Amino acid sequence: MECVFGLVGNGFAIVAADTSAVHSILVHKSNEDKIMVLDSHKLIAASGESGDRVQFTEYIQKNVALYQFRNGIPLTTAAAANFTRGELATALRKNPYFVNILLAGYDKETGPSLYYIDYIATLHKVDKGAFGYGSYFSLSMMDRHYHSGMTVEEAIDLVDKCIMEIRSRLVVAPPNFVIKIVDKDGAREYAWRESVKDAAVASA
C-alpha cells in the first residue's frame, strides 16, 4: 500500500511518498520519512520491505559520501542512479533487496532529473514515475495533467491532485504524505500533507 511518485519540472524535481509504516494489519507510525536526502542535491524516495529500504538507502548514501571525499567532487545524478542500480543488480541473484526507488537530483550542467529504479534493478530516466498501488492513480493523473516545464506551483497542484485520488480511491489509503523538492538550491523538505496526526506522547 506504499505510494511513491515524482515528476520533473522547470529547474526542479519533486517527489512525494506516503509516511505510513505498516506491519500486516498494524500501523506502527504514520510519520515515517521515506525520502532520504542522499547528498546536497539528490533525493532518494524508496518504498518496499522496510528493513531493506533503510538498509539499502543508507548504504547508498554512505557510498555516495565516500565517493565525494575520495574524489573531491560530488557524483552526478546519473552516476548515483547507475551505482544504485548496479548494487541492486549484484544482489539480485543472491540476496535481493525488495526496494523500489525514485532518485531525483539536480546537476548544474544538466538540470533536474528523475530516475525510476525498481527492485529487480530496472533503470529508466523518466519525467514522471510512481510505485505501489497508488501508481495506478497517480500515473493516470500525471498522464492527464503533466506537461514539461511546469512551475513549482503547478507541480504541487498536480501532486495534491494525485494525493487526493489516492486518498479517495485506494482501499487502504495512507493518510499522510511528505513532499520533497530538489533544485539548484539543494534538496529539502517542501511540505507534509497530513490527514491524521500521530497523538503527542503524554509527558511523564
Add this chain to the structure above:
Amino acid sequence: MARYDRAITVFSPDGHLFQVEYALEAVRKGNAAVGVRGTDIVVLGVEKKSTAKLQDSRSVRKIVNLDDHIALACAGLKADARVLINRARIECQSHRLTVEDPVTVEYITRYIAGLQQKYTQSGGVRPFGLSTLIVGFDPYSGVPSLYQTDPSGTFSAWKANATGRNSNSIREFLEKNYKETSGQETIKLAIRALLEVKVYLFAATPFNIRLCG
C-alpha cells in the same frame, strides 16, 4: 645490528624494531607539517616545496578531508598516505552507517594508529612511512582536537605539534610561543612556526572549514 633489521617482526637484542625506526627516518625527510589547536579553531599547515614549472600544483593535495569535520595532514611517503587516507575515509563512512554517528577525532586517530601498528607486526610487509596530524571537532560538543600518529602506531593528543623536516626546531618554537588562542591568532601562530618555509594553510572552525594560503 644488520641481522635484526630485515624482517620487521624481529626485535634486536636491545629492544629495537629497526624497520620502524627506519620508517621514522623517512618521516624526518618528508615535508614539514604543523598543527595548532585553538579554543575554537584548529589549524594545519604544510610546507609547500617549490613545484616543477610544468606540474599542476593544484593536483597535489597535501591536506585532505577525512569527513565533514575531520582533516589530516602528513609527512613522509605520500604514496603510503593515499592508502591510509582511503582506509580512514571508508572507516568514517562505515562508522556512520553502523552507529548513525560521525566519528570522533580520537576514534579515527585510534583507527589509523591501529592500522599503522598492524603493519609493524605482520610478516612480509613494511610499516607505513608517514606520521599524520589529525584535526577536527567533536561532532556534538564542538570541542577542537589535534592528534598525531607515527609509523610505530602510537598516537597522542597535542596542543600544537610538527612533524617532518625541521620538526624539532618547529616544535621548540611552538613550545616557547604557545598560548591558548582563538581564531586569527591561532592561524598566525601556525604561520610563524612555518616561517622558514612556504606553506599551504588549512584552518577550520566548527561547522566552517576554510582552505586558505
